[in-house]
Amino acid sequence: DVQLVESGGGLVQPxxxxxxxxxxxxxxxxxxxxxxxxxAPGKGLEWLGFIRSKTYGGTTQYxxxxxxxxxxxxxxxxxxxxxxxxxxxxDDTAVYYCTRNAATWELFFxxxxxxxxxxxxx
Amino acid sequence: xxxxxxxxxTLSLSPGERATLSCRASQxxxxxxxxxxxxxxxxxxxxxxxxxxxxxxxxxxRFSGSGSxxxxxxxxxxxxxxxxxxxxxxxxxxxxxxxxxxxxxx
Numbered sequence: 001d002v003q004l005v006e007s008g009g010g011l012v013q014p015x016x017x018x019x020x021x022x023x024x025x026x027x028x029x030x031x032x033x034x035x036x037x038x039x040a041p042g043k044g045l046e047w048l049g050f051i052r053s054k055t056y057g058g059t060t061q062y063x064x065x066x067x068x069x070x071x072x073x074x075x076x077x078x079x080x081x082x083x084x085x086x087x088x089x090x091d092d093t094a095v096y097y098c099t100r101n102a103a104t105w106e107l108f109f110x111x112x113x114x115x116x117x118x119x120x121x122x
Numbered sequence: 123x124x125x126x127x128x129x130x131x132t133l134s135l136s137p138g139e140r141a142t143l144s145c146r147a148s149q150x151x152x153x154x155x156x157x158x159x160x161x162x163x164x165x166x167x168x169x170x171x172x173x174x175x176x177x178x179x180x181x182x183x184r185f186s187g188s189g190s191x192x193x194x195x196x197x198x199x200x201x202x203x204x205x206x207x208x209x210x211x212x213x214x215x216x217x218x219x220x221x222x223x224x225x226x227x228x
Contacts, residue, residue, distance in 0.1 A: 035218075045159075045167065045210055047218040063217065064123075097166055107214040108157040110178060112166035 002026040002111045004098045009116030012088055020083040020116055022098030029079035030054060033101035035109060036072060036083045038094040046094075048072075050101060051081065088120045124148055124213050126221035133226045141198040143224045145211035150191045155215040158187055158196045161223075162207045170209075171196065201226070 008020040022034065035050035049062035051072045060072050071084040081098055095117050099109035125148040135141055145156065154174040159167035169178040171187035174194055184199040198205055206228050211221040 044222050045212070045220040047212075047220070061217070102169070102172065106155060106172075107218045108155075108169065108172050108212060109159075109167075110169050112168070114166055 004100065004111055004113035006096060006098050006113040006116035009096060009118045011119045011121060013122050014089060014120055015087055018085045018088060018118060020096055022081040022113055024079045030076040034074060034081040035099045035101055035107065037097045037099055040094040050107060056104065090120050092118060093120045094118060124216055124219055126211050126213055126219055128211060128221035128224045130224060133224060135201055135226065136228065137201050137203050139201050141201055141226055143196040143209055145194040145221050147192045147213060151213055151215040153215050154190050155213060156194050157212045159210045159212065160207045161210065167210060
């Protein structure tokens with residue numbers, strides 16, 4: 001079974017950094033692009049960015065709202081994707097989901113983790 | 123950025139009834155790259171439909187998607203008790219964006 005398990009969330013002060021991890025199993029991680037999506041309390045879904053597979057350069061693309069502050073990376077040897085969050089703001093408070101890109105070039109998401117909550121507060 | 127507007131915000135129906143959810147894009151999706159997700163309270167979203175009309179693996183046939191251009195529809199032919207949830211559309215014609223969601227309640 002495909003599984004994605006996020007970790008690393010919690011309480012963080014504004015301006016600080018946090019790194020989220022997404023441990024995966026049940027599929028060949030290196031063959032897939034991975035994305036991060038967040039959901040603020042009581043709100044809808046917001047795509048944050050994705051990382052392509054190494055086959056396609058392992059390059060990244062980000063939403064304008066987080067570009068320059070958030071960085072996505074991957075460790076194919078461990079089947080883990082990461083979301084590095086820098087200079088966090090109170091607006092970054094949300095549940096953060098790791099997702100698998102269902103196709104190479106089309107950014108829709110066929111598997112989701114259970115999410116890890118991040119609260120940004122002093 | 124392509125903005126997706128979902129309507130209605132809330133749909134109140136009974137089990138066995140037909141549900142019709144709308145998703146309108148601020149500009150035409152030239153490729154019909156539109157997906158639908160279902161989210162139940164406390165759970166992650168689940169992919170239902172992609173490419174506007176293709177059911178994801180394991181999704182029951184009562185879920186169907188249609189549309190093109192700027193207007194898309196998710197139809198649930200006969201609501202089962204487990205179908206009551208929030209539904210989101212998402213476009214991937216350009217940088218992905220989601221609609222605001224439609225809650226289907228009993």
